[in-house]
Amino acid sequence: MAAETGTPTTLTLKSNDDELFSVAESAAILSVTIRNMVEDGCAGGVIPLDNVDGKTLASVITYMNGISAIPADEEKKKSYRDKFLSDKDFETLADMVLAANYLNMSCLMDAVSAKIAQVMEKKSVGWVRRKFGIENDYTPEEEAAVKEEHKWTFEGVETDDDN
């Protein structure tokens, strides 16, 4: 046991583009997916994470290390999460929400979902379609009718651009 020998156990995680990462077990088990693998004895060698790429995994590990270094103080954890996510663009956040879901990390999942929602709040319908890759399946008449029904909700929406 790590606690008895004094050396923390380290796990090796492998992204789907074959990058290897070392991370303290105590931080990595914030992911229920990884914790289950550890408990099932699969952590001996390298843990393959088939749904997460290297860039995203590096980011998630930064988060794991950062948040697990904070003692049980919900306010401090919250401000760490806010700061951690503050400079992430939409694509990075989308990758992270998928990774958080796959890794089963509810605290990260909630924080990233809330952040994505915050980014989306004032965006145009076109922006949301592009970012989520959604095809507009309304006929022009149907779309006009839906927009007319909720006309007031388009007040204060940002003008369409490519960002």
Next chain:
Amino acid sequence: MSNTMEKQRRRIKNMQITTVVPDEIIVEILSNLPPKSLFKLKSVSKSWRSLISSPHFVKKHLNKQLLSLKLMLTFDESPPRRRYYINSCSLASLSHNNNNNPYSRVAMLEHPMLSTPIIDSPRLRKPIEIHGSCNGLILIIVGSFMFLWNPSTRKSKNIPHPCKIGDFHDPMKITLLYGLGYDESADDYRVVCSYNSNRHQILVGPYETEIYSLRSGAWKKADTIQMGFQGWVEYSGRFVGGRLHWLGGRYYEKEGGSYGCDIVSIDLAEGRCELVAMPDCLRHCHRVFPDSLKVLGGNLGLVCYVDNDCDMHIWVMKEYGVKESWVRVLTILLNCGVSDMLSNREEKRWYIGSLLWSPKKGDGVLAYGPGATNFRPVFGPTCTNLVFCDGRDDELRRVEVDLVDRIVEANVYVETLVSPFGDDEAGYVL
């Protein structure tokens, strides 16, 4: 990597996102958004529209929003216009201890009376009364008009008033009690209206009681309430544990006579009526005044003034229906927090507009005053300050706001998609 390659990579990545983001993650993300944005996003696609309209999503969204409390203040505009209007702001913005004006992010709400010109004309001016707030729905009453209103979706439903007695606005002739709650067993929102037309027994009863079901769209007779109140009764019922509660004054003849209070409750499923268990020290407390029954963190709470008239004790019934579970959880020393703005002793009685016991430590109690109360008739000087107590140090923090008009009422609500028309509307698909 060349620019073109980068763009291509982006495009491929975006494609991957589309195919991978499953509906449950979309739901997670969207449930953080306010109703206004969600209504806008109904035009993204047919599947987003039906997802956002589904009862499952409405519930999921509600559960997420229950912690984000909003404050709703009803104002009585100064002459010459003299309209009633309603403002809202987030409670978190008031509790944050920053130097900016915490009341700056305020929005005026489009309440149903704005589009009902006949009521809003100064000649027929009647106060806007808010008698219930439950899961985003507000019970709003002006004269004989009754609306279920969701301020976040701007939808409102006119409900026919059940009381058929003529001229029922005269408080000398009739007393009307109202309440709004949710019956979990039937997944139904219910409005309660109790009325008494016997001018000699206005407070004592009996009270004819009817319950409106949003699901059936009809009123139904419930238990007649025998109030037994003396002196005063609160008009708005407080919703806790599937029951609505009204607080009223009592006079106890025994031992030379003493004033006190009682709480009567009615359950929304069966319409059964009973008295709430309270320890004698509360039942015989003669320093309980109208607008003292509160909902604190999902429990019934009671405000009792201390003998000096300006400090108050907050009691909470920790376990519903258990007399021994009433405990004093907080003492508010109004004197130390606000004494500098009160010039004479007469004005020292502050009324708590909305008392909150948020699950998160730090958010707490809101009071306003002096002299403002939603106990009719309304008297008192203009309130020009909001006072906030964060419950941590029992001290009131003064929120510096210059209010031009008088606050008549303060209520708390949440921003949800719950429709005043029930599930019928939510299930509507283009």
